[in-house]
Amino acid sequence: MTDHEMADTTARVLADTEQQVPDDAQREQPAGTAAEATTVTAPDTVTTQNHAQDQPTEPVTVPAPQSAEPHPDRWGRVDVDGTVFVRTAEGERSIGSWQAGEPAEGLAHFARRFDDLRTEVELLFSRLTAGHGDPKHALSSAKHLRDSLADAAVVGDLVGLASRCEYVIAKAEQAVHAGKAARDAARAEAVAHKQTLVGEAEQIAEEATQWKAAGDRLREILDEWKAIKGVDRKTDEVLWKRFAKARDTFNRRRGSHFADLDRTRAAARTRKQELVEEAEGLIDSDDWASTAARYKQLMVDWKAAGRAPKDSDDALWQRFRAAQDAFFARRSAVFDERDAEFTHNAKRKEELLAEADAIDPSAGLEAARAALHRIQDQWDQVGKVPRERVRELEGKLRAIEERVRNAADAQWRRSDPEAEARAAQFRERVEQFEAQAAKARAAGDRRRAEQAEAQAAQWREWLAAAEQAVASR
16 A cells, blocks of 8 residues: 555544544543553453353444544653653553654654554454455454554554454454354355255156156256355265266166157057058058948057157158048049949939839729839839938838739739638538537537537637628728
C-alpha cells in the first residue's frame, strides 16, 4: 500500500471510529488511573470467556483510542537529555531518544507512529466488520499487534489500543468460529445432498425399467455430483463407491434387458419371416373363403410374434401387407365380376317370375303345369343371384308352385274313384255285421250278437268318414 493509499484509508477508518470515541473530558485521564485499569481488564475478561466457550459470544464493544498526534503530551514526555517516555498502566517507559529538534517535535514523531499502529488495528476491524479477507489472518495480525505494544516505541493511549486489540481479537475469533460453523454446515449439506443422490441412484439401479429416462437421470446425477463441493475426501470416497456401484448395477440390468430383447426380437423376426413366406404363397389361391380365413389367422399370429428389430420389422410388414393386399384385390375383382353376373341373373329371374305369375290353373291345369315346368328349367339354367335376394326370389317362385300344386290336388280329390269304392265297401261291411247281430239275437246268442253290433258300429264310423271325404270334394 502506498503512502497516499494509506493516508486515504486512515482517514476513512478514523472517520468511522471517531464516532465511538468518548469526548475529551472523558478521555483526558492520566495513565495508570482506575479508569485505565477498567479499560484493560474488560477485554481480558471477554477474551477469557470466549476462549473458555466452544461458541464465542458477542464481545463487549471497546471503542478505538483517540489519535495521539493532536495532544501527544497527554501520553508521554521528553526529558532534558532527550529521552522519550510513554505513560502506561505500569508507569513510564523509555521508548527512545530525540535529539533532532524540539521536544514537541519528538513527541509528535512518536505520536504519529502510535497513530500508524492505531490505523492498522482499525483496518483489521473494518475488514472483519465488512466480511473481507481471512479471519484467521486478521486474528494473527491482531495478536501480533497486541503483543508488540509492550515494547512499541510510540506515544499514545497504549492501554486503550491494547483494549481495542483484545476486542478485535475477540471479533476475529468469533468470525473464525462462524466461518468454521458455516463450512461445517455447508459440508453437512453437501454430504446430505450427495447421500440423497446416492439413494436415488441406488433406487434407479434396483427398480428402473424406463431405461432411457433412467440413464438420462443418472447422467444428471453425475453432473450434480461434480458441482457439489466441500465434502471431506473419506466421506466422498465412500459415497462415490456407492454411486459407482449403483451405476454399474443399472448398466448390467439394462444390458441384460436389451440382450434378452435382442434374442426375443431375433426370434420374432424368424417367426415373421415364416408368416410372410406363407402369406406370399397364398396370393394366387382361388379358395377364397378358406384363404381369407387363413390370412386372418396369419394376422393373429403376426401380432402374437412380438416386435422384431425395427428395420426388419418394417420391411417384413410391408411384404406381409403387400401379400394380403394382392390376394384380397384378386378376390375383390372376382367378386365384383360375379356380383355383376348375379345382378343380371336376378333381373332374368324377375322376368321369369312375371311369366310364372301369369299362369292360371283354372284355365287349364295341364297347360299351367307345362308352363311352370318350362319356367323352372329356365330358372335353374339362369344360375345364382346376389345372396341378399335369394330368399325373396325363391319365395316368390315357391308361392307360384304352391298355387299350381293346390289346383292339381283339388282336381284329383274331385275325380278319385277309389274313395267311392272305399265308401261302398264300408257300407257293405256295416250291413253284413248288422245281419249277423240280428241272426245271433234271434238265436238267443247274446254274446255273439253284441260282438257283431260292436263291429258294425266301428265300420259305421269308417263309413261316415269316407262319405264325408267324398262329399267335401
